Amino acid sequence: MDSYQQQEIEHENHVWSLRERNPALTLSYPNVDPDRIDTPVFAIRLGRGPADDELPLHSHRKGQLVIAENGSVTxxxxxxxxxxxxxxxxxVPGGIAHxxxxxxxxxxxxVFVDGEVSGLxxxxxxxxxxxxxxxxxxALTQRSVRYTPDSPSGRLAQVLMDEFAKAPTSDQHLPISSDPRLLAVxxxxxxxxxxxxxxxxxxxELAMSERSFARWVVRETGLTFGQWRRQLHGLVALERLSAGSSVQIIAQDLGYESTSAFITMFKKVFGDSPRRYLRRIEATGELGGSTPFA
Structure with a gap:
């Protein structure tokens, strides 16, 4: 029996109500409501089955650090x-729908973290x-989600938060807005x-002039359309690299005329070639192009 199942059995009274509110959801893994567990920091492992649905937008009081253990996370x-x-x-800080x-x-x-923990x-x-x-x-996924601050789990959680507070951050995202037209694009x-x-x-396509469209994209995203699409391509490439696709296949799938053109795009987004970038993350945790959070 793996760790998240043990934790779910231990806390069977804390089953997340998302499934209750959305009975049609297909989920192969159990869920706990992080806000019903009073431990300030705890970790659980979740695996996705091939038929699982994407969870709908939801929020909770605790912040959430989602670590991609295998594959990628969107x-x-x-x-x-x-x-x-x-x-x-x-x-994602607590209270933000995601x-x-x-x-x-x-x-x-x-990793769920109480908002009162400093340095986040x-x-x-x-x-x-x-x-x-x-x-x-x-190690924390192998332990009970309930512990005292001076216990081995409590000390591990404190070291994790110390490391978290020092970690450099990166802006690996595609900016969007609530405008349904941009969402559709x-x-x-x-x-x-x-x-x-x-x-x-x-x-x-959107019944706009070329100039109005260009200004609209900048207003909504802070980027030109070319920059915005390049950022999107970088994120799609990252997802497919994590799934094991070759650079050559990804370049073709994204419509690049050559592998070298794709690598040039990737370097502009992430600061390194695809393979070196992934090796660096695995070895050091550095995402590249990062700055400490304030």
């Missing part, structure tokens, strides 16, 4: 879509997970990233 919040590869993590989608047959470790980022961000953080979170390009329609063609 996290959606109101103003952006975030992607983290294996050994990366996404942080949904997490794990790649098929992937697994994550979720005040906004959503991605961050690298150092080898030490991976060892500690793995984002969903289309995520499903078909090889679509190479120009600004003029997208403007015509």
């Amino acid at each position: 996290c959606r919040v109101e103003n952006g879509i975030w992607m983290v590869p294996t050994f990366g993590a996404f942080w 949904s997490n989608s794990v790649s098929p047959n992937g697994s994550v470790i979720c 980022p005040r906004k959503c961000c991605t961050l690298g997970v150092t080898p030490l953080m991976r060892v500690i979170t793995e 984002a969903e289309h390009l995520l499903a078909d990233p090889a679509d190479r329609r120009t600004v003029a063609e997208w403007a015509a």
Whole structure:
């Protein structure tokens, strides 16, 4: 029996009500409501089955650190879509509505953190997970979610928070807005990233002038359309690299004329070539292009 099942049995009175409110949800893993567990920091491991649904938008009082243990994780919040590869993590502060989608047959470790714990980022961000953080979170998933501060679990949790507070963050996300037109464009390009329609063609699609469309995208995202689509391609590439796809296949799937053109795009987004980038994350936890959070 794996650790999250043990924790669910131990806390069977804390079953998350999401499934109760959404009886049609298909989930192969158990859930606990983090706000019904008074421990300030605890970790559980979750694995995704091939038929599992993406959880709907939800929020909780505790903040959540989602660590991609195997595969990748896509996290959606109101103003952006975030992607983290294996050994990366996404942080969402408490109270922010979000949904997490794990790649098929992937697994994550979720660390729930009480808002009273000091030194936490005040906004959503991605961050690298150092080898030490991976060892500690793995150990916490094997322990009860209830412990005292001076217990071995309590001391491990404190070291984890110390490491968390020092971790550099990165802005690996696709900015979006509540405008349904932009959401539709984002969903289309995520499903078909090889679509190479120009600004003029997208403007015509949305019954806008080319100039109005260009200004609208900058106003909604802070990026030009070219920069925004490049960011989207970078996140899609990261997801597929984490799934084991080759650089050559990803370049073709994203509509690049050559592998070298794809690598140039990837370097602009992440600061390194695809393979070196993934090796660096695994070895050091550094995501690249990062700055300490304030």
